[in-house]
Amino acid sequence: MNYIKLRWQIYQDELKQLIASMGQLLTFVTLMLYLALPIMLLMPLVWLSIIADIQTSQQDRVLYQWSYFILLFCLIRIQRKAILASKFQHFLACYSQTKIMKAATTCLISLVAGNLLILAPLLLSFYIPNWQVFWQQIHFPLFAILTWFIAYVAINYVRFPWLFLIFTPIGLLLLSNEVTVTAHWLNVIVLLVMVLEILFQPLAKIKLFSLSTKYYWQVRLVALISYPANAIIRIFMLVALLSLLAYVQQQMSQVAEAYLQVMFCWLLALLLGSFQFDNEAFYQQYELFLASLLSSSTSRYITDTLPILFLAVLVGMVLQMKLGFYAFSLVLLPIGTLLTIITTRKYQRNFFIVPSIFFIALAMLV
């Protein structure tokens, strides 16, 4: 067995374990999105056609490009340890391998891990017929390069690229009415920001240890900033669902029926309530440390639950004010979220049963 085969086998084995550990989530997603799943899987490829179109508005471009970037980042990031064979780094270091061989192996496995999300933009870039068109459509090859950079950052940098993945799109969206940037320049600027973040990591200069940790909520805030992946994936899914609904309503020129609104609140409540899984994991990991604190477990539980409920109220307001939902969503979503939080704590993997019965009964009444 040579080095590449060994790394490949480690990757496969780690991936199997990862999939097994995510079995519960995958079952839930399959149950909830049974019919929509193939469409959702193909959606990033549909986004590519919008990104490739030079006529796409700046606002849409930012939304679609960053949805693609975040999806790619998450996909690679969750496989990072499997790609790098981190668990076996000392074992692998016992054998002399050239740096080129190691890098090439990592690159090859990354391609497999990133799959179509990395390869599709590259292949489409080669599909451009001649140099003239290539220069006209230069924004797309630049986008393809960016996807490679993202894969590189997801694998090689422990820190989350806040500047590139979060602050840049927010800045671009806020400025979209004041400043118009062409697709070419947009991607050039984005590429520069990415390189800047890779080389200097400016946000890393903001030291986490300067944050105060006198109270329990501050400790949880530091934990969230240190390991933001789960929260970001959920917020990304939340934004994707809301965007999908806005898009469908816009295309059909009508607001969803009342029972559909209830069903949508159901989906969002399960998603928001599932934040409790992270809290439960935290309680489990630091069980004895938390037991040594003077504060009661109830007060800590409430402290951890309030931000989720606040987010539910916020989403409820977006549903009512921006998407034309009835006022009941303002109450229904926080109640559904609270119910999901409680059932997550009580029933763990069967967390969705009670909220589902509640929402289905409500939809039938409506």
Place this chain on the structure above:
Amino acid sequence: MLNLIKVTKSYQQKVVLNDISFNFKQQRYCIVGPNGSGKTTLLMLAAGLEKPDSGVVMYSEAAVHNEEVKKNIGVSSDRIVLPQFLTAKQLLEFHCSQHQCPYPHEYIEKLNFNVQLTTLVSALSLGNLKKISLLLAISHHPCHLLLDEPTTGLDKQSRVWLLNFLAEFSGQLIVTSHEECFVNNADFHQLSIVDLVE
């Protein structure tokens, strides 16, 4: 003083401690016994970090889960997983804020821990993890100190300071250890966990 009354604890149907009753009347105890015999579990129960399946843990007529009692307990054990995402300084600040005690500059100095303050807990070496664990146990000047293998991994200077500190400690001290400095120490009442369990 610590008093265990008919305490039973099991993990995954394996009984570790069965119906133990013992009144810790002496000031200093060293709990000895083979690996896996339940020494650390006993300390966790005594500190109120784990709940017994049955029985009660008392400190001078008050249950261990009472807030006033908890304030007076200091515990250090490798079994307590500390928040990996905090720096040592953040962790100490949190601890001091919880117990409303001053920041332990002197102890940090004595344990030569200053350089490690800005290091994440996840990046601390074994010895430094032991130091932060000890700092958390002693910072709030507790009346009852429960230390699980307190000298393991410590450098020579820190070890000497810790032993002097413990020698001068005026409260109740319970340690688990295999080290000569505790096992063959006349100041410590030796308590075999095997005898206790039987």
